[in-house]
Amino acid sequence: MAIPCPHFIASEKAAMEAGLLLPSSSLSQLILTQDDLKKIAAYKAVEYVESGMVLGLGTGSTAKHAVDRIGKLLRQGKLKDIVGIPTSKKTHEQALSLGIPLSDLDSHPVVDLAIDGADEVDPYLNLVKGRGGSLLREKMVEGACKKFVVIVDESKLVNYIGGSGLAMPVEVIQFCWKFTASRLQNLFQEFGCVAKLRTLGEKAEPYVTDNGNYIIDLYFKQSIGDLKAASDSILQIAGVVEHGMFIDMATTVIVAGELGLTVKNK
Ligand SMILES: O=C[C@H](O)[C@H](O)[C@H](O)COP(=O)(O)O
Known part of the structure; x- marks a missing residue:
């Protein structure tokens, strides 16, 4: 550009x-x-x-x-x-x-x-x-x-976290990732959250991080409000390793x- x-x-x-x-x-x-x-x-x-x-x-x-x-x-x-x-x-x-x-x-x-x-x-x-x-x-x-x-x-400047409409990534362990993705999506249901597994290429293979984990990308339709509270809730979910909000x-x-x-x- x-x-x-x-x-x-x-x-x-x-x-x-x-x-x-x-x-x-x-x-x-x-x-x-x-x-x-x-x-x-x-x-x-x-x-x-x-x-x-x-x-x-x-x-x-x-x-x-x-x-x-x-x-x-x-x-x-x-x-x-x-x-x-x-x-x-x-x-x-x-x-x-x-x-x-x-x-x-x-x-x-x-x-x-x-x-x-x-x-x-x-x-x-x-x-x-x-x-x-x-x-x-x-x-x-x-x-x-x-x-x-x-x-x-x-x-990269936004009015609020998630404001670009693009992904807020969460690193999760591979075991039962669908279960973890569903828990993440439910956590932010009131903000119109959609959780998607990050994939690669035409075959849509799961993207694997340097640490051998998957990434669930969260998309929000509006501000999720208190970021510290959101962070704590995400990290309380067993199966979550870390999220991409750097507060x-x-x-x-x-x-x-x-x-x-x-x-x-x-
Ligand atoms: O995982 C990637 C890192 O958090 C990058 O720092 C971030 O995605 C920004 O990357 P870029 O400078 O390519 O836009």
Whole structure:
């Protein structure tokens, strides 16, 4: 998707470093793709990284740009002694290929900073994550962080959690998943909830997470209200492993949009 951005702030350091804006750019002609916006947000977030940090490495098309950038700064010697904690097998592979030293929460239970994307961000910086299937490891790593910087393009902003009309993922064990899906749907019946097993490909095989579980995607027709209460109810269902609402976890959200970058702090 090409987004005309004639009012984008020309002096954005992150955009220039991403090679998307030159000091001499003609702003009236400026057109950025959605992926360019993700890259600009990611580069801005990497400005928070300092040598010696233990870093949570997020998953998805936005976080990928941040991991690439960290790898590049390490290679250039501009960052040193970084330890990365990947939030998925895919990010683990990407970080390995970039030569980023890796560890895990067992060895590094305190993470200085995590950078990750999100599927939805509400006005209070609550998130939906996991449309890429990585919510469980993300929640473990990002829950262990001193600082959690979320990077999104402006299409991810919603008025309330579930407000995009897209999925709020719940990771469940495979055993009797239909029973669990039905309990989840019933829990939010008054909000017009529909629960669907996430599948892949033409054969509609169940999607299996890095942890060997299934994902039930919940679709809401309206706001579910008290998120903490909703979270508690979901987690009380035996068979549920984790859900994709990240409540009160983000410390900073960086939004890249038509007008430039917005940094929202908790
Ligand atoms: O499971 C996937 C993660 O939660 C992603 O961070 C999230 O889905 C956002 O991904 P993207 O940056 O590709 O939109």
